[in-house]
Amino acid sequence: QVQLQESGPGLVTPSQTLTLTCTVSGDSISRVSDRWSWIRQPAGKGLEWIGRISISGGTNYNPSLKSRVTVFADTSKNQFSLKLTAVTAADTAVYYCAGDIRQASGNYVFGYWGQGTLITVSS
Amino acid sequence: DIQMTQSPSSLSASVGDRVTITCQASQDISNYLSWYQQKPGKAPKLLIYDASDLEIGVPSRFSGSGSGTDFAFTINSLQPEDIATYYCQQYDNLPLTFGQGTRLEIK
Secondary structure, rough: EEEEEEEEOOOOOOOOOOOEEEEEEOOOOOHHHHEEEEEEOOOOOEEEEEEEOOOOEEEOOOOOOHHHHEEEEEEEHHHEEEOOOOHHHHHHHEEEEEEEEEOOOEEEEEEEEEEOEEEOOOO | OOOEEEEEOOOEEEOOOEEEEEEEOOOOOOEEEEEEEEEEOOEHHHHHHOOEEEEEEOOEEEEEEEOOOOOEEEEOOOOHHEEEEEEEEEEOOOOOOOOOOOOEOOO
16 A cells, blocks of 8 residues: 655745655555655644656746756655745645546646655744 | 635535535646645545546545636535545646635534
8 A cells, every 4th residue: 555754844044945744655655656746734724735756757847936946756765755945834834745547538636645744934 | 827716715514415516716627636635733635636537535525627717526425524625726837726715514
């Protein structure tokens, strides 16, 4: 059974860089899915897609965050990570990692989710 | 960005009721739409993809319909365990975007 687990600092100081890691267990990250995303959810609010990496090559980012975001993977560790620079209080949220499932139609949807990790930006 | 507008933002229904949530896209997304269920303190769970296909293991009382810009999500015979917030999400264009969510409560 594939499981995803986010890890990170919990508390980040404003203007600093947030780094989160998602560890995939149960199978090789490359075999489970080609596409891995980060999604966040401020308290009491909706879901915002941050960006994704394709193990086969390439990244895509939400333009609203593109200048501050990097998503990268370490397949040898079965992990992928998010780096978000110059954080502010507006970046306080639960951050989820998610993996795509390729359906028979050929379309990709978020089939695997981590439990989420709360990141608070505060001095 | 494609804007996804869900309606209503919250609704209260009784056990056994039929419940319908709508989702409207700001432009044609064909059938590139999924529905997720999120219970408090939990990650979202995929229920429906390609607008109307039921994910494996999801009860058949859940269904989806629509194409283009107008979509619907229905729960036939609401159960107590269906209390959650439901989100639609388009995957036709980047950035991937979600509706604002519909909070479902039991009367």
